[in-house]
Amino acid sequence: MKRPVAVVGVYETRQAKRITDSTAMALITEAFRGALDDAGLSVSDVDGVAAEWPGPGGSDVLPGSMDWAHQLGRPLSWISDTITAGPVALADAVSAIRNGQCSTVVIAGGQASALPQPGANVAAYTQFENEFIGVWGATTPTEFALIARRHMDLFGTTPEQIAHVAATIRNNGRINPSAVMYRRGPYSVQDVLDSPMVCSPMHLLELSLVSEGAAAMVVTDRLDSLKKEPIFVLGAGSEIRSNSYLNPPVYEEVGDIGRDLGERVFANACRGIEDIDVFEFYDPTAFEVIRQFEVLGYCKEGEGGHFVEGGRIGLNGSHPINTDGGLLSHAHLRITQMTQKVIEAVQQLRGECGPRQVQGAANALVSAGGPPAGFYSLAILGRDSS
Amino acid sequence: MTAPEWDFDVDEWKQGRLHPVPTDLTQPYWQGLRDDKLLVQRCRSCKQYIFRPEFACTKCFAPDPEWVESSGAGILYAFSIVHRPPRPGMRTPFVVGVVELAEGWHMMTNIVGCDPDEVYSSMPVVLRTADVGDVVLPLFERAASV
Numbered sequence: 001m002k003r004p005v006a007v008v009g010v011y012e013t014r015q016a017k018r019i020t021d022s023t024a025m026a027l028i029t030e031a032f033r034g035a036l037d038d039a040g041l042s043v044s045d046v047d048g049v050a051a052e053w054p055g056p057g058g059s060d061v062l063p064g065s066m067d068w069a070h071q072l073g074r075p076l077s078w079i080s081d082t083i084t085a086g087p088v089a090l091a092d093a094v095s096a097i098r099n100g101q102c103s104t105v106v107i108a109g110g111q112a113s114a115l116p117q118p119g120a121n122v123a124a125y126t127q128f129e130n131e132f133i134g135v136w137g138a139t140t141p142t143e144f145a146l147i148a149r150r151h152m153d154l155f156g157t158t159p160e161q162i163a164h165v166a167a168t169i170r171n172n173g174r175i176n177p178s179a180v181m182y183r184r185g186p187y188s189v190q191d192v193l194d195s196p197m198v199c200s201p202m203h204l205l206e207l208s209l210v211s212e213g214a215a216a217m218v219v220t221d222r223l224d225s226l227k228k229e230p231i232f233v234l235g236a237g238s239e240i241r242s243n244s245y246l247n248p249p250v251y252e253e254v255g256d257i258g259r260d261l262g263e264r265v266f267a268n269a270c271r272g273i274e275d276i277d278v279f280e281f282y283d284p285t286a287f288e289v290i291r292q293f294e295v296l297g298y299c300k301e302g303e304g305g306h307f308v309e310g311g312r313i314g315l316n317g318s319h320p321i322n323t324d325g326g327l328l329s330h331a332h333l334r335i336t337q338m339t340q341k342v343i344e345a346v347q348q349l350r351g352e353c354g355p356r357q358v359q360g361a362a363n364a365l366v367s368a369g370g371p372p373a374g375f376y377s378l379a380i381l382g383r384d385s386s
Numbered sequence: 387m388t389a390p391e392w393d394f395d396v397d398e399w400k401q402g403r404l405h406p407v408p409t410d411l412t413q414p415y416w417q418g419l420r421d422d423k424l425l426v427q428r429c430r431s432c433k434q435y436i437f438r439p440e441f442a443c444t445k446c447f448a449p450d451p452e453w454v455e456s457s458g459a460g461i462l463y464a465f466s467i468v469h470r471p472p473r474p475g476m477r478t479p480f481v482v483g484v485v486e487l488a489e490g491w492h493m494m495t496n497i498v499g500c501d502p503d504e505v506y507s508s509m510p511v512v513l514r515t516a517d518v519g520d521v522v523l524p525l526f527e528r529a530a531s532v
Contacts, residue, residue, distance in 0.1 A: 142482050
């Protein structure tokens, strides 16, 4: 019987397209404190950290998480810098806790005063490697666009189907006070298709934000005297094919990333795909939602465009997606947006989401990564640990 | 006749683009392009083509892949027309393409020499090298009709 491990505290700072009156560390430490407070815990309870150290200072050679030990003023028995966010960090933390290396882990990250002003060229972190990818002017959105293009060519997935996903997600962001794009919209499929083409076939409104802010969550096996209902990590893991964004994206080679992982994580979680009530899918493009419904087995390969049509993926539908507004309209903090999707899943399962609450949500799925990213990660969370 | 604005402009490239930095591993590829050849690694054991260059076969892990010459001909497997310049000075629209070479492997490139709106999936393409000073780049253009 696996020891239950739960997310017991979550916190997000203000999120905005640009935050220029603060620093990454000021926001990350705010999120760190806030998540502990949400859990009813304090720094003295923390013995594990997976968090960025954006500087100033810190080590160039060793994991950034190490610098947190000095900052927190207490010895840590576990750190991880594989990817200090989202389902990856969650899986790492759960493993460490079950292994007895630590008991209470904080996962935190964010950015501020780091992006060029809106209207300037794209964020530096979307341009990778310069020999075989960057030299061609390819960015991360372009790489995701190439996967969408091939899927459209092979299966007839339509621009309208992709735009419908984008409109659904953005209309969720519209009613989320935490979202960068709060109050923007509402959006129709035509609004999305009328937005400028950025890198075909992806229109502007089908692509992720870049934004600033911070977020943190607390994971622990200490379930006594908690402030809020613990949300259990039922299963989590990753599938890795390559380092990110360095290879020409070929759908036949990497388009199925996540298929094997999904089977493994659902089995570990003792859940079937029909048990998931709410989906926080990684959405660097709206097309990626279509791909993930296929790869996780909700429909056959090539049928995802049809699967997402109509109200199925809306808040009142049978498969509600990206209830916080996703990467399209909630936030994108270089990597910590992966943690923010876990936070939204936790808040859905706690019943804290107000107008965007999925009624009766008991199990949630969170994903990160995608074909050009070279990795894909999943976490399944639930109100019941068994 | 090719409209000049769809062709490759070396001066524009120099101001806008990320410049490739060859490594010891990739040096044969870049030297091959200087000789107007597209070289690619192939496993000595299982004959799998390997791109991007690696230290061992990515299919069977055999050591020391050999460098062989590609035909430089293939089809446009997928493309994306980029309308928003990622870096200041880059002229748009331009076409990012993934080419499937006749030998069965894939590489990324820019498709030049035609209006981006004329590009289509499975379009036959052929290598066209461009000397930009520090390196010679492997661009691709629409293959002439037979």
